[in-house]
Amino acid sequence: MHSPSSTSEVSRPFLTWQRILDWAQEHYRYRTFTKDERIPARPGLLYLVQRGAIRLVGTAQITATTSSSAAKAMRLSPEEAFLGFVGAGQPFEIVAQSPFTLQAYAHVDQTSVVWMYWHDLDNWPHFRREVFDAFRYQHQRKLLWLSTLGQRRTIDRLLGFLTLLIEEFGEPYENGYCLPFPLTHAQIGSAIGSTRVTVTRLMGKLRQKGLIRTQGDNLLCLPISTLGSNNNN
């Protein structure tokens, strides 16, 4: 289900990856996290997901509201936005640009991460190129993501968002593709500028129309027909 330009397969030539893993363990640059544990990632370092999946989350401490009650609410719970997953074999990095903060969390149990300085990549010049290609690919996906977030109707943003996510991370299941891990309605809402309540309501609508399905333990699925019909639009 990966797009042709996906680099997630080619970026994991087994031998190089094994050598990096050995190097990381030897230098204590390897750690395994439990579900929802925060990765203590710092700007300026490069992180590689070896196993599991990372959830990137952004916080925008910017508000046009000056009333004290709203400001108080902000301080109590700044809005966290879900910015996407980083799957096994993929790199990620953290940016700090006030008033924005990025954070990475293990999205599933047993998520393992390797980290290094950028200059450490000099040891594996071919791999460096793959890391850069992977970031290029991630950038392209974010442009598509922004395309769908520009849509005015929340239900269109929701369907576009789910399509992109399942296209990239979905695994084949019966007549469609499913996300291999759960994503809450609150997380989805935080990605598309909506609320948990609205997402729950619109997910119901999409389900009624047969555009999405839910599988087993709350896994999100797109039937082939949804992907197909939108592709042929």
Next chain:
Amino acid sequence: MHSPSSTSEVSRPFLTWQRILDWAQEHYRYRTFTKDERIPARPGLLYLVQRGAIRLVGTAQITATTSSSAAKAMRLSPEEAFLGFVGAGQPFEIVAQSPFTLQAYAHVDQTSVVWMYWHDLDNWPHFRREVFDAFRYQHQRKLLWLSTLGQRRTIDRLLGFLTLLIEEFGEPYENGYCLPFPLTHAQIGSAIGSTRVTVTRLMGKLRQKGLIRTQGDNLLCLPISTLGSNNNN
């Protein structure tokens, strides 16, 4: 006003850039566009902005609406989302991933673009690294952009969006920074999932609060105080 990690200055070592320009002109890979002219960019090629600025626009032909009137409206005018600028010295590329389409337009008159195949970069290995770093930087900026689009209140998304844009492309002017080229309210709306009418109304509010300013021929400005206060949040 560029952030410390900006690569737009360092990515233009004058000699390499001049050599690339000579090469591009010699190989007919150089063209100048007028304002709002579409760049006939294709996926798989690399584009460099030599002068002026590019406006990236995405179209999401995905909709949860099945009623014929809405479908007709879609066909008449698919929603175009403003995805950002690419300034002089910066690379860009186009992705095609149905049902999404990306397009590039000259945002100002006299915008010049160089294009090449990726393997042409082999001629300038140092420059290749700079191109990749520039894409990494653009990716980081898009993550921040997504952080602000996750905010529920439209006015917060609007202020966050303007802050990011002016931080990156703004030029110093009196007590603040201004975008050096105009951006319509419809374009802003298309970026933050809102409408021209709502943007006009909210811009009025932000102006009243002194959080933004408009300069001369409709140029958007942020007073230092806005950048400062949000930075200190």
